[in-house]
Amino acid sequence: MAFNVQEIRKDFPILQREVNGKPLVYLDNAATAQKPQAVIDCIVDYYSNYNANIHRGVHTLSQEATDAYEGARKKIQEHFNIQHSHEVILTAGTTHGINMIANGFNEFLKKGDEIIVSALEHHSNIVPWQMLCERTGAELKVIPIDEKGVLVLSEYEKLLSENTKLVFVNHISNALGTINPIAEIIKKAHEKDAAVLVDGAQACSHIKPDLQALDVDFYVTSAHKMCGPTGTGMLYGKEDWLNKLPPYQGGGEMIAEVTFEKTTYAGLPHKFEAGTPNIAGGIAFGAAIDYLNSIGFDEIEAYEHELLTYATEQLTLIEGLKIYGTGVDKTSVISFNIEGIHPYDIGTIVDKLGIAVRTGHHCAQPIMDYYKIPGTVRASFAFYNTKEEIDALVKAVKKAKSMLT
Numbered sequence: 086m087a088f089n090v091q092e093i094r095k096d097f098p099i100l101q102r103e104v105n106g107k108p109l110v111y112l113d114n115a116a117t118a119q120k121p122q123a124v125i126d127c128i129v130d131y132y133s134n135y136n137a138n139i140h141r142g143v144h145t146l147s148q149e150a151t152d153a154y155e156g157a158r159k160k161i162q163e164h165f166n167i168q169h170s171h172e173v174i175l176t177a178g179t180t181h182g183i184n185m186i187a188n189g190f191n192e193f194l195k196k197g198d199e200i201i202v203s204a205l206e207h208h209s210n211i212v213p214w215q216m217l218c219e220r221t222g223a224e225l226k227v228i229p230i231d232e233k234g235v236l237v238l239s240e241y242e243k244l245l246s247e248n249t250k251l252v253f254v255n256h257i258s259n260a261l262g263t264i265n266p267i268a269e270i271i272k273k274a275h276e277k278d279a280a281v282l283v284d285g286a287q288a289c290s291h292i293k294p295d296l297q298a299l300d301v302d303f304y305v306t307s308a309h310k311m312c313g314p315t316g317t318g319m320l321y322g323k324e325d326w327l328n329k330l331p332p333y334q335g336g337g338e339m340i341a342e343v344t345f346e347k348t349t350y351a352g353l354p355h356k357f358e359a360g361t362p363n364i365a366g367g368i369a370f371g372a373a374i375d376y377l378n379s380i381g382f383d384e385i386e387a388y389e390h391e392l393l394t395y396a397t398e399q400l401t402l403i404e405g406l407k408i409y410g411t412g413v414d415k416t417s418v419i420s421f422n423i424e425g426i427h428p429y430d431i432g433t434i435v436d437k438l439g440i441a442v443r444t445g446h447h448c449a450q451p452i453m454d455y456y457k458i459p460g461t462v463r464a465s466f467a468f469y470n471t472k473e474e475i476d477a478l479v480k481a482v483k484k485a486k487s488m489l490t
């Protein structure tokens with residue numbers, strides 16, 4: 086099917102909404118993507134027709150629920166070109182997955198070891214590693230960015246040493262839209278025998294990463310960024326690493342045998358899946374992947390690039406407007422400010438006109454510190470947005486500017 090945004094928009098009930106008496110213009114997709122009817126129906130179907138707890142059940146409903154949940158795991162495996170389905174850990178989301186790995190490395194790090202993160206990271210990919218360094222005595226090093234919001238790879242190479250044990254970098258910056266050269270970052274880390282975790286939260290709705298080709302050690306993402314439900318996501322880990330790391334949480338599901346003398350743990354993936362999971366969420370994660378693939382990531386990437394180019398052109402026509410994150414490799418996120426106006430004031434006014442953008446530091450305060458700004462207005466576009474919606478944004482920003490200056 087040729088890419089037809091008007092046809093696609095019909096799949097998203099929420100896009101018919103009005104906000105403050107105006108048509109909703111939803112441009113906060115970097116925070117969470119909207120949900121197509123197919124994903125909504127999947128959740129309703131589970132709770133209506135085969136709700137049951139999974140694994141170990143002898144009754145039909147439990148078997149149906151288990152088949153659907155493990156079927157979703159297979160879909161995730163195939164989508165990301167992962168070698169084994171047991172290398173797919175279903176999580177509560179990106180933050181959960183990152184903490185799972187940070188916890189696991191308690192036993193692997195010692196004083197003198199070094200962890201490298203980038204200056205582009207979301208707090209979810211900074212704080213867990215700071216906590217790990219506090220626990221182990223390891224030292225955190227930071228890859229700097231330049232004025233364009235692009236990582237300075239020459240500095241990264243200087244930071245790498247035989248003391249480097251772990252490297253953490255996001256695939257795409259949620260604050261600026263910068264796409265990082267993760268294949269190169271991974272290759273250089275592996276030359277020093279360092280493991281790499283990539284935070285893919287902002288990437289997986291825009292591109293389809295091939296995790297075997299990337300040779301990444303860990304990759305995390307959230308379903309809600311991929312038109313799936315909140316509270317579910319994926320941690321990929323090479324099986325050698327996942328077998329080395331201790332379980333994250335103790336409980337049901339993650340055990341092989343429990344005695345008061347000793348407990349043995351389940352194998353992968355269940356070692357990392359204690360307790361009753363978000364069953365509906367996991368199944369609907371699979372439905373979201375099916376939906377995105379039915380449109381096609383080549384089409385999504387091409388169309389979103391069109392939106393980014395158009396929005397950049399139109400916004401930069403506004404006098405006094407500055408865009409942060411001007412690298413060549415960017416996805417459809419535009420962070421901007423208008424001289425002399427606080428981003429929060431712009432966000433508040435455009436909301437009155439039905440336009441949803443995000444303002445603030447976007448859980449990336451180090452980036453705001455680098456630019457010496459309190460925050461930005463962030464407009465983030467998805468494949469179901471339109472050029473007409475960009476025109477509405479530009480008109481609203483101009484109105485806000487005229488009201489505030």
Ligand SMILES: Cc1ncc(COP(=O)(O)O)c(CN[C@@H]2CONC2=O)c1O
Nearest residue numbers: 115116178179180207209259286287307
């Ligand atoms: C790059 C990145 N990493 C981690 C996270 C955390 O994901 P979860 O909240 O699903 O665990 C986010 C969330 N993005 C935030 C959420 O709201 N606005 C944003 O930009 C993110 O963009």
